[in-house]
Amino acid sequence: MTNDTRTQGANKPALVVGVLLLIVAALIGYDASQQTITSTYGVGPTAMPYVVAAGLVILGLAHFLVAFREGLPQPEAADNKALLWIAGGLIFLIACIGLGGGFIIAITVVFACTARGMGRQGLLVDAVIGFVLGLVIFLVFAKVLTLILPSGPLERLFL
Numbered sequence: 001m002t003n004d005t006r007t008q009g010a011n012k013p014a015l016v017v018g019v020l021l022l023i024v025a026a027l028i029g030y031d032a033s034q035q036t037i038t039s040t041y042g043v044g045p046t047a048m049p050y051v052v053a054a055g056l057v058i059l060g061l062a063h064f065l066v067a068f069r070e071g072l073p074q075p076e077a078a079d080n081k082a083l084l085w086i087a088g089g090l091i092f093l094i095a096c097i098g099l100g101g102g103f104i105i106a107i108t109v110v111f112a113c114t115a116r117g118m119g120r121q122g123l124l125v126d127a128v129i130g131f132v133l134g135l136v137i138f139l140v141f142a143k144v145l146t147l148i149l150p151s152g153p154l155e156r157l158f159l
Helices: 012-034 047-067 080-098 103-117 123-144
Strands: none
Touching: 012 047, 080 103, 103 123
């Protein structure tokens, strides 16, 4: 962050983020209210969406407070190349899982792209690390927790 400070008016990006957080909180709260799943043990599966919605409301209101504070430092410019690497990895993750490529390949690519976006230059090494992490996570979910993550051709070798 630089030492330049804002002296007048509201911080428009903080206001926009605050509004978006409140909109998402309202959507999550509405979705949670429409669930018909009940629990006989007290806290049911609808409790967590309400907790998330409450947290988003708090964050949204905090953004409004910060937007009107004087003397806040101006943020640095975004690194567009890093954002493109990370966004590309997330888009690949969604496409890979949606098109049946599987969890392990999706995690391998998203890990490597995120590491590249954060400044690492060893894309192949990061892909190997992502593959090992994805494989371990998949096996823990499949074999220990007996929960199946999105499966593709690679995951079927381990099921």
